[in-house]
Amino acid sequence: MPRDVTLHAVAEAAGVSLATASRALAGTGRVSAQTVATVRRAAAELGYRVDPIARALRAGSTRIVGMIVPVIGNPFFAQLVDAVEQRLHEEGFELLLADSHGELAEEARRLAVFDDRRVDGILAVPSDRRRSGPALAGAGSPVVQVDRTSEGSATDAVGVDNQVGMRLALEHVGDRGARTLTYVGADDVTSNGVERFEAFSGLIDRMPFEAYAPIRGEFSVASGAAAADELVGRGALPDAVVTASDLIAFGLVARLREHGVVIPRDVLVTGFDGIPFAEIFSPGLTTVAQPVDAIAADAIGFLLARMRGDDSPVRRSLLAPTLVVRGSTTRDDGPVGTARGRSGTRRER
Amino acid sequence: MPRDVTLHAVAEAAGVSLATASRALAGTGRVSAQTVATVRRAAAELGYRVDPIARALRAGSTRIVGMIVPVIGNPFFAQLVDAVEQRLHEEGFELLLADSHGELAEEARRLAVFDDRRVDGILAVPSDRRRSGPALAGAGSPVVQVDRTSEGSATDAVGVDNQVGMRLALEHVGDRGARTLTYVGADDVTSNGVERFEAFSGLIDRMPFEAYAPIRGEFSVASGAAAADELVGRGALPDAVVTASDLIAFGLVARLREHGVVIPRDVLVTGFDGIPFAEIFSPGLTTVAQPVDAIAADAIGFLLARMRGDDSPVRRSLLAPTLVVRGSTTRDDGPVGTARGRSGTRRER
DNA sequence: CTGAAAGCGCTTACAG
């Protein structure tokens, strides 16, 4: 369908040329205040809205930002997309959303489409720490990596400070009396998988804990459930399990329950992310909550700056998370430890 | 940044005109097989990809579908967006996502942007049954309403069969021995709020239940929690609470627990939607699961047909949900009812 | 079957 009211109509109504009308509306170039007023009035009366397609073809800017996430079905990414969409819209941009489903090839394909579509910028949650780099580096518009990073693509990045997060979780379970710990997290495919594990490992050496062999899989409920089986199979349970995501913690707790292990009575459990569901989970999940809105704001701030041509050195913003304490680490009968000693309670199903 | 390889370059390499190159690539018009092959080879060698912006300006089609949801943070909509994005991509379309945050004005604004952007079609989850109509009816491209419907906009619609869903829930709790029921759902602002309530009301008259006064708020955890307070305040609890969404059920169960009411021992509870979280909730939530993939597929099917010019009568597709039985309605000690009689167990906090 | 030309609706040097 043809446009109803074009710039041509506005120019005609205002009695000026197409060029002047364009400049008056855009507020660019030297145009008399008088002319600007006349043109703007005409545009308003006619209900003129610039055609983004024509502008994009000519000016090269689409005012669209592409965002690619591993999977929108993960509540954490849903929260992130929500925050991003809102802020982007405030800035006058639209969001083109793509889901890589964690697949590298799909990710590359979607990034290529972003290029074809001439998005002005890209927000990417890379699917693979070591292999997402090339596709990101090859993008035709500025890229900001969000939540996760990949090697080999020197772009701005915004994410949570995993070091701080892990320390919060560890100090908390320590305060609650835990002495033996098991880490349940994700493998080395993602930066968060690596960083959270390394943060845990580094901190544990300087703290009065005994750490059992870590279990590493994926950021998923299923993976947490598998970890529960593994833990129970080992025999002695730790005082606490520190996980790398809320989904993992959910799966872990749910499966431990089936094994007859009661949280927090038998084991303390912490999550990571702070998704809304952690609050209504039973028991409420103590978790390291990410400042999602701040992450979105910073990421978009970086992206807008790059889009304006900012060529300052690449920067990485690490935002501090906060600990939200709930039932999964708090028991009515006070801190664990003294009462239970260092050996975990063994529960058979 | 200027395009690297344009149609012009392809035409030159193939030794044909721009027009012929365009037709050969599009597979439109009469072009000799020989020419088509030559042009396609040249395009492949040069790595040519059509510029969607230029094509859109000229041809009017963007191959972008806009989708507006009340809030992507709601796991049900996240699931829906996930399914839609996947299918749309299979069909060669991109997804422009907008979030109305349940506000009518925002919804209208986002729909206007979709028009400006010349999306080829719109998938909408209307925020208001009675007031979203005009904005939808005024859209410049085909619209399919998904999950919810609004009055006054005669568009295709796809959603779950609420009648079937409610019947599944009611028959199930009946089988489990419940005789007294309370409905906890959403108000009249959305079509699902109305339909689920009316389905409940209509069915209850023909079934051997005694229904207590319904409680209606929003499709949210907070609303479910408030309903729990209300229920407990009334004194006698029903044998079962049938809710209109999983989020409501979560809030309800979590708050009832704080009041000392144990599910399913004291009250059976059912949800609606079938979001992934229902499975790991404790107790697992028995819920009416929506066929999300089928809903997405149907919606996109309708939309594509309209985009192709199909002008058959407006149709509405109602997809049957299925019941997923979990712990919130199943107790080890068998059906309720006989043991507990018709009066609900009263629990004080 | 193929090509020359117009044109989608803007923006932006280039003149004046």
Add this chain to the structure above:
DNA sequence: CTGAAAGCGCTTACAG
């Protein structure tokens, strides 16, 4: 400060 003109990269009548 303002206008005439070119052109972004395609598609599509219109001729032939």
